Amino acid sequence: MICTLDNVAIKAIATYVPKGILEMDSLNKLFGEDKVKAIKNATGVDRVHVAADNETASDECFEAAQLLFEKEGIDRSLIDGLIFVSQTFDHIAPATSIILQGRLGLSQDTVCFDTSFGCSGYINGVFQAATLISSGACKNVLLLAGDTTTKMVNKRDRTHRMVFGDCGSATLITRCEGKQISAHICSNGYEYDTVIVPAGGYRMPSSEETRKEFEDESGNIRTLENLNMDGDKVFNFIVHCGQDSIRTMLDYKQWDKDEVDFYALHQATKFTLSYLRKRLKIDPAKAPVNIMNYGNTGPTTVPLVLSDLCYKGSSYDTSTFHKVIMSAYGVGLSWGTIACDLSETNIYKPINI
Amino acid sequence: MEEFIKNFYDVFDETDIEQLKPETHFRNLEEWSSLHALATMNMIEQFYGKKISAEEMRTMMTIQDLYNIAHS
Numbered sequence: 001m002i003c004t005l006d007n008v009a010i011k012a013i014a015t016y017v018p019k020g021i022l023e024m025d026s027l028n029k030l031f032g033e034d035k036v037k038a039i040k041n042a043t044g045v046d047r048v049h050v051a052a053d054n055e056t057a058s059d060e061c062f063e064a065a066q067l068l069f070e071k072e073g074i075d076r077s078l079i080d081g082l083i084f085v086s087q088t089f090d091h092i093a094p095a096t097s098i099i100l101q102g103r104l105g106l107s108q109d110t111v112c113f114d115t116s117f118g119c120s121g122y123i124n125g126v127f128q129a130a131t132l133i134s135s136g137a138c139k140n141v142l143l144l145a146g147d148t149t150t151k152m153v154n155k156r157d158r159t160h161r162m163v164f165g166d167c168g169s170a171t172l173i174t175r176c177e178g179k180q181i182s183a184h185i186c187s188n189g190y191e192y193d194t195v196i197v198p199a200g201g202y203r204m205p206s207s208e209e210t211r212k213e214f215e216d217e218s219g220n221i222r223t224l225e226n227l228n229m230d231g232d233k234v235f236n237f238i239v240h241c242g243q244d245s246i247r248t249m250l251d252y253k254q255w256d257k258d259e260v261d262f263y264a265l266h267q268a269t270k271f272t273l274s275y276l277r278k279r280l281k282i283d284p285a286k287a288p289v290n291i292m293n294y295g296n297t298g299p300t301t302v303p304l305v306l307s308d309l310c311y312k313g314s315s316y317d318t319s320t321f322h323k324v325i326m327s328a329y330g331v332g333l334s335w336g337t338i339a340c341d342l343s344e345t346n347i348y349k350p351i352n353i
Numbered sequence: 354m355e356e357f358i359k360n361f362y363d364v365f366d367e368t369d370i371e372q373l374k375p376e377t378h379f380r381n382l383e384e385w386s387s388l389h390a391l392a393t394m395n396m397i398e399q400f401y402g403k404k405i406s407a408e409e410m411r412t413m414m415t416i417q418d419l420y421n422i423a424h425s
Contacts, residue, residue: 236391
């Protein structure tokens with residue numbers, strides 16, 4: 001599906017990374033120095049931020065939202081929509097978005113949604129927020145996207161442990177006459193098990209069996225309650241669907257790839273992003289890799305690349321960001337691209353950086 | 354062959370195009386990894402319409418081998 005939503009814009013973006021840091025070099029003993037070095041070369045990840053045991057995705061997003069309220073001087077009572085995008089919710093029930101509505105002191109007239117998406121989640125979240133506003137239902141929507149993926153990964157599973165990091169984000173999306181957000185949104189349920197946490201839901205409830213560790217053919221150790229992905233399939237999926245979605249959006253907007261001011265792309269691994277860029281023949285300076293200090297932070301890679309590199313006072317002049325492409329792909333499988341104008345968006349530096 | 358080498362070169366980040374000759378044993382290149390194998394398979398499928406399996410890929414040794422399968 002591809003569409004344009006009118007009279008809506010992204011007003012502000014903030015992110016939060018947990019204080020805890022895992023240095024990949026500290027895993028030399030556990031996984032072997034050669035293996036660690038080879039994986040670091042391919043992923044581009046030197047370190048990731050790790051949430052504390054008692055810190056959840058909603059805590060990360062709460063901090064990012066508090067920063068937005070403080071910096072933007074927004075009247076909390078004017079927020080009328082809240083979308084929480086994650087794969088790591090606080091409870092089985094109730095919805096984490098509603099818990100956040102209470103914690104943030106928002107009006108009881110706020111419409112709240114939990115959206116279950118991972119790496120592609122920011123794109124879906126912006127789309128949902130934009131539909132709420134463009135339809136006239138809401139005027140100020142808070143999009144909170146975050147994950148604590150490190151908690152889903154087995155500590156002895158090197159391919160996953162050396163890629164994923166934790167992060168939360170808050171984005172304010174508001175009514176803005178004359179501005180537009182375009183969205184291309186896709187999913188593929190035929191391949192739902194490509195990236196999966198098999199057990200712990202109701203299809204395969206948690207049991208002694210699902211908590212048993214086993215070793216896969218690559219020597220990674222995990223349980224059925226841990227995150228697992230088919231790396232080869234994921235690579236092909238990203239290169240194929242990522243390229244297709246970005247090209248579809250450029251055609252739809254009738255933008256030349258070189259007139260786009262900035263590409264905020266999902267940071268899966270350095271290798272994947274760099275290969276995708278080459279296939280699309282886009283200027284690497286306009287589509288930066290931002291994975292070294294954070295890893296793949298799931299639904300926050302897109303806001304994090306903006307927040308970490310393009311914050312007010314950084315070397316990027318975001319007042320020139322009239323044509324911005326955001327694109328992400330992940331668990332579902334699901335993927336999509338947003339085209340929007342960020343020239344008047346306030347972007348804040350990540351908390352704890 | 355020149356065009357094929359250019360497309361193959363795009364799979365790499367740190368390898369010089371001068372290092373890529375038809376007779377080059379690409380597995381000996383310092384940068385080569387399993388991810389490069391995936392990207393190479395993807396490149397051949399996208400540009401030459403040939404889907405090669407992981408098993409077939411494992412038998413490829415030189416750039417000439419890759420060129421041959423892409424044009425078979």
